[in-house]
Amino acid sequence: MTDYPHLLAPLDLGFTVLKNRVLMGSMHTGLEETKDWARVAGFYAERAEGGVGLMVTGGMAPNREGGVFPGAAGLFTPDDIANHRIVTDRVHDAGGKIAMQILHAGRYAYSPDCVAPSAIKSPISPFPPKELDEDGIEKQIADIVTAAARAREAGYDGVEVMGSEGYFLNQFLVAHTNRREDRWGGSLESRQRLPVEVVRRVREAVGPDFIVIYRLSMIDLVPQGQTWEEVVALARKIEAAGATILNTGIGWHEARIPTIATSVPRRAFAWVTRKLMGQVGIPVVTSNRINTPEVAEEVLAEGCADMVSMARPFLADSQFVRKAMEGRAADIAPCIACNQACLDHTFGGRISTCLVNPRACHETELRYDPAETPRHIAVVGAGAAGATVAMTAAERGHRVTLWDRAQEVGGQLNMAKRIPGKEEFIGLVDWMTRMVDHERIELRLGAEPSVEDLKAADAVVIATGVLPRDPGIEGQDLPHVVDYVDVLQRRAPVGRRVVVVGAGGVGFDTADFLTHGEGPSTTEDLPAWLREWGVADPEAHRGGLDPQGPRPEPSAREITLLQRKPEKMGKRLGKTTGWIHRAGLQMKGVKMVPGVNYERITPGGLEISFGASRERPTLIEADTVVLCAGQVSERSLADALEAEGVACHVIGGADVAAELDAKRAIDQGARLAARL
Numbered sequence: 001m002t003d004y005p006h007l008l009a010p011l012d013l014g015f016t017v018l019k020n021r022v023l024m025g026s027m028h029t030g031l032e033e034t035k036d037w038a039r040v041a042g043f044y045a046e047r048a049e050g051g052v053g054l055m056v057t058g059g060m061a062p063n064r065e066g067g068v069f070p071g072a073a074g075l076f077t078p079d080d081i082a083n084h085r086i087v088t089d090r091v092h093d094a095g096g097k098i099a100m101q102i103l104h105a106g107r108y109a110y111s112p113d114c115v116a117p118s119a120i121k122s123p124i125s126p127f128p129p130k131e132l133d134e135d136g137i138e139k140q141i142a143d144i145v146t147a148a149a150r151a152r153e154a155g156y157d158g159v160e161v162m163g164s165e166g167y168f169l170n171q172f173l174v175a176h177t178n179r180r181e182d183r184w185g186g187s188l189e190s191r192q193r194l195p196v197e198v199v200r201r202v203r204e205a206v207g208p209d210f211i212v213i214y215r216l217s218m219i220d221l222v223p224q225g226q227t228w229e230e231v232v233a234l235a236r237k238i239e240a241a242g243a244t245i246l247n248t249g250i251g252w253h254e255a256r257i258p259t260i261a262t263s264v265p266r267r268a269f270a271w272v273t274r275k276l277m278g279q280v281g282i283p284v285v286t287s288n289r290i291n292t293p294e295v296a297e298e299v300l301a302e303g304c305a306d307m308v309s310m311a312r313p314f315l316a317d318s319q320f321v322r323k324a325m326e327g328r329a330a331d332i333a334p335c336i337a338c339n340q341a342c343l344d345h346t347f348g349g350r351i352s353t354c355l356v357n358p359r360a361c362h363e364t365e366l367r368y369d370p371a372e373t374p375r376h377i378a379v380v381g382a383g384a385a386g387a388t389v390a391m392t393a394a395e396r397g398h399r400v401t402l403w404d405r406a407q408e409v410g411g412q413l414n415m416a417k418r419i420p421g422k423e424e425f426i427g428l429v430d431w432m433t434r435m436v437d438h439e440r441i442e443l444r445l446g447a448e449p450s451v452e453d454l455k456a457a458d459a460v461v462i463a464t465g466v467l468p469r470d471p472g473i474e475g476q477d478l479p480h481v482v483d484y485v486d487v488l489q490r491r492a493p494v495g496r497r498v499v500v501v502g503a504g505g506v507g508f509d510t511a512d513f514l515t516h517g518e519g520p521s522t523t524e525d526l527p528a529w530l531r532e533w534g535v536a537d538p539e540a541h542r543g544g545l546d547p548q549g550p551r552p553e554p555s556a557r558e559i560t561l562l563q564r565k566p567e568k569m570g571k572r573l574g575k576t577t578g579w580i581h582r583a584g585l586q587m588k589g590v591k592m593v594p595g596v597n598y599e600r601i602t603p604g605g606l607e608i609s610f611g612a613s614r615e616r617p618t619l620i621e622a623d624t625v626v627l628c629a630g631q632v633s634e635r636s637l638a639d640a641l642e643a644e645g646v647a648c649h650v651i652g653g654a655d656v657a658a659e660l661d662a663k664r665a666i667d668q669g670a671r672l673a674a675r676l
């Protein structure tokens with residue numbers, strides 16, 4: 001008997017059967033562009049072995065002009081087909097099924113050659129697209145169809161036609177991006193003609209026994225987006241044109257509403273997919289912020305969909321499905337939806353990986369093979385870096401003693417989990433705590449080892465983390481000055497008017513924390529979150545945008561966030577999430593002031609000035625001043641060991657405090673443990 005009867009039930013597609021209801025959604029990892037096909041195959045094969053029912057590859061370009069960026073991978077030559085065959089063979093050998101996504105970016109392509117229904121530049125791209133003539137449109141269809149036929153030749157079990165997120169096919173559907181007056185624009189029928197034609201001709205080319213998934217934009221979240229009636233009409237036409245499965249797309253990339261970030265409530269959009277259930281006869285997949293087997297089971301049991309798509313959770317843990325099947329859900333490394341190592345890497349032109357699992361997309365290079373000679377490893381600090389070393393070394397067969405002066409595992413992650421909208425960090429700390437509860441790990445919480453205690457170990461790892469930096473501002477010893485640790489642990493009272501010194505990730509998080517009152521965060525309250533961001537039922541309002549706009553709760557405090565650098569606040573936050581943090585604080589009326597000098601703190605507030613000549617002296621009146629001025633490495637134990645000639649490995653914040661983050665700490669810990 002399983003805890004997940006709906007999730008693990010097979011899905012009969014008529015000509016083939018999927019072994020469960022889990023779809024690994026498409027992710028652009030950058031692996032295909034490396035042209036290291038053993039590595040690409042390693043990535044997908046490991047996930048096929050992990051038991052997922054069906055996987056979808058990252059988006060493959062149907063032609064040069066449709067690629068997301070110049071040089072985007074696609075099936076253009078016989079060599080490409082042979083290379084993709086390496087992947088599909090490995091997946092099939094591992095008992096899996098895989099479909100290739102065909103992604104035509106249209107005006108989202110990061111290229112001067114991009115094409116679109118009309119010459120209207122997107123707000124997220126510097127390149128104005130060329131308007132296609134009718135022959136040009138026919139060529140795009142033919143190229144998409146050719147890509148599908150080649151996918152079949154390369155051994156794929158199907159294709160996913162990308163029709164959502166504001167990409168090419170989506171761009172034909174609404175007047176916002178389609179001003180044509182020919183047979184490809186104008187009336188609803190003409191605007192919907194392209195996606196329908198694409199699916200009809202793809203089906204014709206690939207035959208009846210090949211999976212054709214269509215990713216349908218169910219809520220556009222942009223002005224002048226589709227009405228619900230239009231969405232349903234398109235879904236029915238796509239079914240009639242020969243699609244096997246309808247997948248859910250949520251929001252265009254240019255939407256100003258977060259759709260997958262960690263502050264988005266779990267299963268935040270399953271209600272949208274549910275509206276389509278019963279309107280079509282083919283299986284419908286739901287998606288977005290579903291990251292545990294429990295949540296996936298819940299949405300299926302409630303009838304929101306026939307199948308669940310999860311993408312990033314398969315970066316965090318390739319064995320997600322297997323662990324769920326074996327009743328080991330608590331062992332699943334959780335995707336915390338941070339985007340830091342996956343989407344932020346993609347947008348930075350780097351190969352994706354995962355903050356929680358540095359092996360993701362590095363399967364062939366970072367291996368945790370059994371240790372040749374099991375040794376005794378002493379690890380000091382059970383934060384992200386130390387816990388990762390301990391769990392990985394123990395998995396490899398070493399015996400570990402893990403020390404932390406705190407009474408809990410997780411270090412700085414225990415700060416992050418207190419921030420409204422970062423509740424996923426609770427699950428991450430719980431998972432780490434569980435993973436260090438291991439027969440080969442002796443966990444010594446509330447204890448600090450001496451140099452003598454550590455001398456006996458075969459290897460010593462120092463992961464003692466960071467201490468708050470002393471910003472040395474005159475008056476910082478006054479009683480109304482507190483640091484972020486005291487604030488987040490609710491150890492210090494905070495008044496109504498607050499100045500936050502420092503606008504790094506912690507300054508932003510602390511400001512966010514202070515805007516909230518006593519109740520749960522909107523991440524735990526879906527109706528409140530939808531109201532906060534202005535999301536409405538698409539049946540009531542075109543595109544699912546509330547005509548009243550975002551309606552956040554007022555801030556619990558009057559907050560001013562300061563930094564010395566004369567640059568845009570939050571510029572160094574995550575590429576794909578920084579705007580959400582900024583927008584969140586702006587909605588709450590937080591004042592953000594860059595380019596300041598800190599003159600002195602007085603009982604009445606903080607005196608600042610601007611520029612090298614200290615112009616415009618200003619007192620910002622405040623009841624409380626909160627210091628978030630970054631961190632310095634806590635190296636005292638490492639220094640003491642070195643003084644006694646005891647070799648040690650120093651990792652995480654104890655190694656480099658600047659830009660300390662969990663991604664680097666975990667990566668460093670994992671790579672060290674793989675070598676020990």
Ligand code: NAP
Pocket residue numbers: 469470471472501502503504505506507508509562563564565573574581628629630631658659660661662
């Ligand atoms: P940080 O990113 O290093 O930022 C420190 C802030 O303090 C900056 O605004 C800096 O700006 C200011 N500062 C530095 N020295 C100062 C001094 N002597 N006096 C006054 N101000 C000073 O550190 P953090 O905010 O503590 O975050 C640590 C790391 O945690 C981040 O790098 C990030 O990787 C991670 N994190 C990320 C997020 C997120 O992305 N949402 C959230 C939390 C933590 P000026 O020098 O311009 O004043």
Ligand code: SF4
Pocket residue numbers: 312313315316334335336337338339340341342343353354355356357
């Ligand atoms: Fe999930 Fe963050 Fe890993 Fe991306 S980097 S897969 S969002 S945990």
